[in-house]
Amino acid sequence: MIFSSELIKGTLKTIVLKLLRDHGKMYGYEITQRVKELTGEKIQLTEGALYPTLHALEQEGLLKTEVEYIGKRMRKYYSLSPVGTSKSKERISELTDFINTLTSLLDLKTRNA
Numbered sequence: 039m040i041f042s043s044e045l046i047k048g049t050l051k052t053i054v055l056k057l058l059r060d061h062g063k064m065y066g067y068e069i070t071q072r073v074k075e076l077t078g079e080k081i082q083l084t085e086g087a088l089y090p091t092l093h094a095l096e097q098e099g100l101l102k103t104e105v106e107y108i109g110k111r112m113r114k115y116y117s118l119s120p121v122g123t124s125k126s127k128e129r130i131s132e133l134t135d136f137i138n139t140l141t142s143l144l145d146l147k148t149r150n151a
């Protein structure tokens with residue numbers, strides 16, 4: 039089962055921040071492949087979802103970019119800025135709390151159903 043884009047939308051920035059925190063610099067396609075691999079293909083990021091997220095994080099000052107040329111091809115790498123490093127910890131913690139709360143809520147509904 040592949041998760042819907044609606045479920046992923048609210049967590050995508052945190053997913054990207056966590057990957058970059060764990061792996062240093064990555065380029066877009068590498069991020070999509072790593073997410074697919076880590077989730078057993080349950081989360082498949084499209085370019086249409088990933089690149090606006092990367093650009094938004096860059097605008098927020100959480101990412102820095104670096105361009106490398108491989109032959110004639112340009113590859114843009116993303117990595118956390120110093121602010122992004124501290125913000126990633128906050129966002130991961132917030133998402134973890136949210137998941138724990140949601141788990142409790144769903145367990146409660148299951149028991150009362």
